[in-house]
Every structure is written in structure tokens, then in C-alpha cells.
Amino acid sequence: MMKYTRGTISSVFFLFYLYVLLKVILFKFGSVNLEFLWHQLHWSLNNPEYMDYGLQRANFTPFKTIEGNIAGLSDTHEQVNFIGNIAIFIPCGVFIRLWANRTWGSFLGAASLSFGLSFALECSQLVFSMGSFDVDDLILNGLGGLLGWVLLAPRKGKAFAQV
Structure with a gap:
């Protein structure tokens, strides 16, 4: 019988978590379809005006959307957007803590991986x-x-002991 370590089990769960992130962020809860992604990539590369349009409507102003979310917290969509964007990355920090070591288990490691993964998805x-x-x-x-x-x-009181 094969012996599983804490790292192996948490790695399998992290891969599942990445799948969920793709499903929620890229596919908006639809099925994850790699063939469709490949098609979209080709389509985007052949039609760069759509990426340009995406850049034009992108929000590069920090706290602009957050301000709107907070102002409209009575609206369910705003609640889901605000709370959901926080909640969906809580597991990322949990996994980092589970894999705790000097580099990635630190507060800085948690910040780097969370922001990096989010940046890649955005x-x-x-x-x-x-x-x-x-x-x-x-x-x-x-x-x-x-x-x-x-x-x-x-x-x-040892929460930031690894900083």
C-alpha cells in the first residue's frame, strides 16, 4: 500500500482548487473545456482588437470597483462580487500555510502566491x-x-512569526 504524505494530499487538493478557480473565474461556473480555451486563444490572437477592447474596459484604478461594491452592498450582485473575490482565495492562503516552509509558508509567500495566481487569472x-x-x-x-x-x-499571537 502506498503511503501518502501531508504534502501529497494537500497537493492533490490544491490541484482540485485550481480547477475550481478556472471553473469560477474563467468559465463563470460552466464546464472547463480546454478545447474551447485553445479555440479562444487562436480567436483572440487572430482578432487582437478584442484584446484591445478588453484593455480599454479594464479597471486599472485601485479601489474603484471596491468602492462601488461597498456602496452597493444591498445589491446581491455587489455582495457576491466583493465577498466572493475574497472568499475564493482563502483556500490559497490555507494551502500555503499547510505547505509551510521558510519561503512559501511565510506571510510574504502567501501574498506572492495569492497575488501572482490572481494576476495570472486576470x-x-x-x-x-x-x-x-x-x-x-x-x-x-x-x-x-x-x-x-x-x-x-x-x-x-504567533500569526506573523514567519514574516
Whole structure:
């Protein structure tokens, strides 16, 4: 019988988590279809005006969307956008804490991986013409990753001991 380590099991769950991220962020809860992604990539490369259009409607102003989310928290869509962008990256921080080591288990590692993964997904929305880039999504996703990291922090005031 094969022996599974904590790292192996958490790696399998992390791959599943990445699948869920793709499903939610790129495919908007639809089925993950790699053939469709390949088609979208070719289509976007052959029609660069759509990527240009995506850049024109992208939000590069920090806190612009967040401000709108907070102002409209009585609207369900605004609640889902605001809370969902944080919540969907909490597992990222949890995984980083589970893989804790000097580099990636640190607060800085949690911030780097959360923001990096979010940035890759935001950019892929532009490249595949499947959504819009929003810097506030990066902020909220990164906050979610850090929140997940803090949630698994050792108790008794040692949450930032690895910074």
C-alpha cells in the first residue's frame, strides 16, 4: 500500500482548487473545456482588437470597483462580487500555510502566491477574451489569500512569526 504524505494530499487538493478557480473565474461556473480555451486563444490572437477592447474596459484604478461594491452592498450582485473575490482565495492562503516552509509558508509567500495566481487569472481573461481585468480583483483575491494564511496561523499571537 502506498503511503501518502501531508504534502501529497494537500497537493492533490490544491490541484482540485485550481480547477475550481478556472471553473469560477474563467468559465463563470460552466464546464472547463480546454478545447474551447485553445479555440479562444487562436480567436483572440487572430482578432487582437478584442484584446484591445478588453484593455480599454479594464479597471486599472485601485479601489474603484471596491468602492462601488461597498456602496452597493444591498445589491446581491455587489455582495457576491466583493465577498466572493475574497472568499475564493482563502483556500490559497490555507494551502500555503499547510505547505509551510521558510519561503512559501511565510506571510510574504502567501501574498506572492495569492497575488501572482490572481494576476495570472486576470490576465488570462484578457488573453482568452473571457471576462475583464480588474485590479480590485487582485486586491480582494490577495486579501483572501492572506486571510486564509492568517486563519491557519498558530495561536497565542504567533500569526506573523514567519514574516
